[in-house]
Amino acid sequence: MPPETQTETPPNFWGDMPEEEYYTSQGVRNGKKYFETPNGKLFTQSFLPLDQKVKATVYMTHGYGSDTGWMFQKICISFATWGYAVFAADLLGHGRSDGIRCYLGDMEKVAASSLSFFKHVRDSEPYRDLPGFLFGESMGGAATMLMYFQSEPNTWTGLIFSAPLFVIPENMKPSKLHLFMYGLLFGLADTWAAMPDNKMVGKAIKDPEKLKVIASNPRRYTGKPRVGTMREIARVCQYIQDNFSKVTVPFLTVHGTADGVTCPTSSKLLYEKASSADKSIKIYDGMYHSLIQGEPDENANLVLKDMREWIDERVERYGPKNC
Template sequence: MPSEITPKNFWGDMPEEEYYTSQGVRNTQSYFSTPHGKLFTQSFLPLDQPVKASVYMTHGYGSDTGWLFQKICINFASWGYAVFAADLLGHGRSDGLRCYMGDMEKIASASLSFFLHARRSESYSHLPAFLFGESMGGAATMLMYFQSEDAWTGLIFSAPLFVMPENMKPSKVRLFLYGMLFGLADTWATMPDNKMVGKAIKDPEKLKIIAGNPRRYTGPPRVGTMRELARVCEYIQANFARVTAPFLTCHGTSDGVTCPSSSRLLYEKASSRDKTLKLYEGMYHSLIQGEPDENANLVLKDVREWIDERVVRYGGSGGL
């Protein structure tokens, strides 16, 4: 288990509870046991307004639900949404070898077990419910959706990983050579590191803050992680037509980490009757955490308008 020593928070020395109150939310933190390992989980609930719906959020590769990712959670809670988030296995304060994603189905299933626990609880079972996934968390979110299609009112993706850029694809020769070691190399952190953080964050001050996250994984990608991400991307692309839920997918046209074609292909091939694609000219990968405030606020405005409209449109059923 990672050290439980609490680092200095990105917002400074203000006590956590006081900070969350200043943002109009109530935060809770706990651990949730799953068949695949224990997850660190958080909830962000609006303080002074009724809950309109629940949202279940998944972060990207090497990140966690704390630090700057929680700013997304806080925004949704301030709009009147109950937000639940879990560190993926192998990330943050959850169990697992750091950033080893050898079986994404199990990793998605672990987070899904927590999300469904909250979604089916007495407080939220009657309300609309949405899955939110950022970057690699978008791929994990799509796997969760495939495992529980009828549970969700809608899906929201921010720069999802459904198509691997050419410079990120693992070498077939390298994977073959590692494969000859009969799986012994699967956890080795020896794959090329393409400096993804620098390609994800446009605002230099926000890059400094994100780089200061003490729980961020900074080692080279593991063999099994890259093998599995390549497989999962192919699987998701082959199953886009299974997507029938309403969705919003957002991408920057200058994203150097995940291909904007991830969002385009989902929009083109999904069977959903209610689907929205937002492309942001010149924006990088991290649309909400890493862009200058005026850009991030534009994305947040679009996301808020989309989800508020779907709550009104589908709110009577608590789901589809």
């Protein structure tokens, strides 16, 4: 997008083209709905292939401060064009879903809310006998792992993680002193946007033009991290690390070596410690955190190609969900 058009934010990341026209041009059909959960209302989207038979379903979760309505759609649309029915939900506290903006004080509840929508679709008539995959990007990777742990055995055919947050880099870790001092306020400070801001967006996006587009997302959270969010992310990362061995399904995890937001160690530890017989890891030299939305096209296309090869092969290998 040329700099002179930056004064006014376009309605969508691709510009002013009407939504239906854009989605049709990409070969997908988009749907938007609100879904009621015990913890609040979720904004959800579907991306279905226009002229192909659906091979499997994929349930996608975005990262911290993001939503399903801006550049994250690039991932959803890509999978839909490969013949997958894609479903995504704004996490509680994000985008157009209910909740205090970017407050993740109970990530088990946040994960359970998205899982209730995903399971509702997963068990519905058109999709219940098809393979089903969970996909999580960044902090959405942690939420996705919690959803996997909360699910009945044999619910999911496989998992896909893009730069997942399972290990917090040292420079991103919340100060134990800060958390302790705020903790003395008996939870009153839990929703305060008071933690140091490490300017994650700049560390996540390599392509400067794509950074401008991502930064122009009108629903992106730009405030400081909330006390309870950082406390809970630290707890959840430790919990996931302690339970890697409980992962038994096929999975693919991908990470860039120059990721300044989540440690590549996250993917490496998962790969080493998971009990899955079928596990795959891809580490991309020099790539940043946002592997699909934020890298130059040739890099993003390489990541998508690897994801496509992996999921196509698993659909062929494992077939219906109860195989």
